[in-house]
Amino acid sequence: MRSAPESVDPRGAVTLDQVASAAGVSRATASRAINGGNRVSPAARSAVETAVRELGYRPNLAARSLVTRRTDSIAVVVPEPDERVFADPFFARTLSAVNRVLAEKDLQLVLLLARPGRDDDRLLRYLGNSHVDGVLVVSHHRSDGLSDRLAALQLHAAFVGRPWTHADKLSFVDTDNVEGGRLATQVLLERGCSRIGTVSGPADMTASLDRLEGWRSAMREAGQPLDVVEQGDFTEEGGARATRALLERHGDLDGLFVASDLMAAGALRVLAEAGRRVPDDVAVVGYDDLGVAERTTPPLTTVSNPTGELATRATRMLLESLAGGEPATPMRLIVTPTLVRRASA
Numbered sequence: 001m002r003s004a005p006e007s008v009d010p011r012g013a014v015t016l017d018q019v020a021s022a023a024g025v026s027r028a029t030a031s032r033a034i035n036g037g038n039r040v041s042p043a044a045r046s047a048v049e050t051a052v053r054e055l056g057y058r059p060n061l062a063a064r065s066l067v068t069r070r071t072d073s074i075a076v077v078v079p080e081p082d083e084r085v086f087a088d089p090f091f092a093r094t095l096s097a098v099n100r101v102l103a104e105k106d107l108q109l110v111l112l113l114a115r116p117g118r119d120d121d122r123l124l125r126y127l128g129n130s131h132v133d134g135v136l137v138v139s140h141h142r143s144d145g146l147s148d149r150l151a152a153l154q155l156h157a158a159f160v161g162r163p164w165t166h167a168d169k170l171s172f173v174d175t176d177n178v179e180g181g182r183l184a185t186q187v188l189l190e191r192g193c194s195r196i197g198t199v200s201g202p203a204d205m206t207a208s209l210d211r212l213e214g215w216r217s218a219m220r221e222a223g224q225p226l227d228v229v230e231q232g233d234f235t236e237e238g239g240a241r242a243t244r245a246l247l248e249r250h251g252d253l254d255g256l257f258v259a260s261d262l263m264a265a266g267a268l269r270v271l272a273e274a275g276r277r278v279p280d281d282v283a284v285v286g287y288d289d290l291g292v293a294e295r296t297t298p299p300l301t302t303v304s305n306p307t308g309e310l311a312t313r314a315t316r317m318l319l320e321s322l323a324g325g326e327p328a329t330p331m332r333l334i335v336t337p338t339l340v341r342r343a344s345a
Helices: 016-023 027-034 042-055 061-068 082-087 089-104 120-128 146-153 177-190 206-221 236-249 261-273 307-323
Strands: 073-078 108-113 134-138 157-160 171-175 196-200 229-231 255-258 283-288 301-304 332-335 338-340
Touching: 016 027, 016 042, 027 042, 073 089, 073 120, 082 089, 089 108, 089 134, 089 307, 120 146, 134 146, 134 307, 157 307, 171 177, 171 307, 177 196, 177 206, 177 255, 177 283, 177 301, 177 338, 196 206, 196 236, 196 261, 229 236, 236 255, 236 261, 255 261, 261 283, 307 332
Parallel strands: 073 108, 073 134, 134 157, 157 171, 171 332, 196 229, 196 255, 255 283, 283 301
Antiparallel strands: 301 338
């Protein structure tokens, strides 16, 4: 039995040769037109696109990746334990926004969950071996070393949130967390609170330190003490533990800024258990406004962290870099936060 001629796919699929013949161009020109090459005239590109559409041609993705050196996939790296990723609405909102932008460009999201300190080498090997076209980092910690290592690899990368290091070499989108912390604290000061504490986030995240600095800045300006601080971990239980510790050390607490709404939900629960009325005895302000704040008792006054917008803009920033070929000059965008007033303060 004779083998099938080169221009015919034995499975009956339309081949590139057939597209080229129908378009009246060479096979090489058809390939460049389909794969986004530059050396194709508008007339030839239009003829190839018509042939592709009429014949129902579907490119061989493996072959196309050899030509374009693209995988049509973007990695979203989340250096957090699985249980936190699936429990915190921040991640659901972020991934939804990223996927929406990628779907518009027919790109695939590849989610990489990296347990801090345990998966670093495996993760960097994967990213460095060209399995994805670009990297989006969400919830970056100092210990994960991603900002150092991605800067060294010179990959197309963008961060949701300011990176710990190489902020001058890496693209990122962030909210002004210092201003957000200051806004939240100012609400409590304006209420006349005289013993204002804060539950901060993890000390190895830039957002946590910036929100804490915003609290400190407002407290300094008001001449208030800066020692009413307890560290949390951006979880509800972490917020509850930190609030218990604050109440044990500062029984006269009458104002509380909590650096995330999930932690604030835990704080409200502890205050209720202690018989402290909110906002009459203790006024509370959270941070994020991702749905949790609307469901607490009482509903939570909070600082809006536009997570969907940040993720959308970071993804578009990354795709803009990819469209330019080599990693472009780093871009950065800082979004101004806003206050959402409800019943807790």
